[in-house]
Amino acid sequence: MPRPAAATHAAEPARQFRVQLSATRRGARLARLLTTEQLRSWGLPFETPAQIVAELAANAISHGRVPGRDFRLTVTVKRSADAEIDTIRIEVIDARSERLPVPEAQQPTAEQESGRGLLLVAAFADRWGTVSGPPPCKTVWAECDLSTHA
Numbered sequence: 001m002p003r004p005a006a007a008t009h010a011a012e013p014a015r016q017f018r019v020q021l022s023a024t025r026r027g028a029r030l031a032r033l034l035t036t037e038q039l040r041s042w043g044l045p046f047e048t049p050a051q052i053v054a055e056l057a058a059n060a061i062s063h064g065r066v067p068g069r070d071f072r073l074t075v076t077v078k079r080s081a082d083a084e085i086d087t088i089r090i091e092v093i094d095a096r097s098e099r100l101p102v103p104e105a106q107q108p109t110a111e112q113e114s115g116r117g118l119l120l121v122a123a124f125a126d127r128w129g130t131v132s133g134p135p136p137c138k139t140v141w142a143e144c145d146l147s148t149h150a
Contacts, residue, residue: 015042015077021057023065023094028057031073031092038075039088045146048124049075049088052142055117056092059140064094066136071095086146093139 017038021027032054039046053073060071074091121128125142132138 069095
């Protein structure tokens, strides 16, 4: 005899998109385009997450590149069971665990042409950070709560 379905409300399952790309400018550009299209297909706002992906992917190819090694992009959408707030988590894994970004990076001067990527990530994301491992890799992640970025 079949058991009756439980009357509890389970959290919506997470949606996830994962792709491995070459650590090149083309790979970084493709990361942004694929993220935009995936979030659009899920009916979610994509402008802010795409901007974060662009910065994290650019950092992966500029500062985390090892010849012959790719980087991996993972975009996960989770719904909190209690607050019912969708969160988009972006993770970029590169092959240089010894080159961790510094959250309080020195402000670039007006003359410098680079050095603003993590400042932009901090401005766009609700939270961000890094995780070492597995060797020789590191993950730089950022999260956006859709209630604040819709």
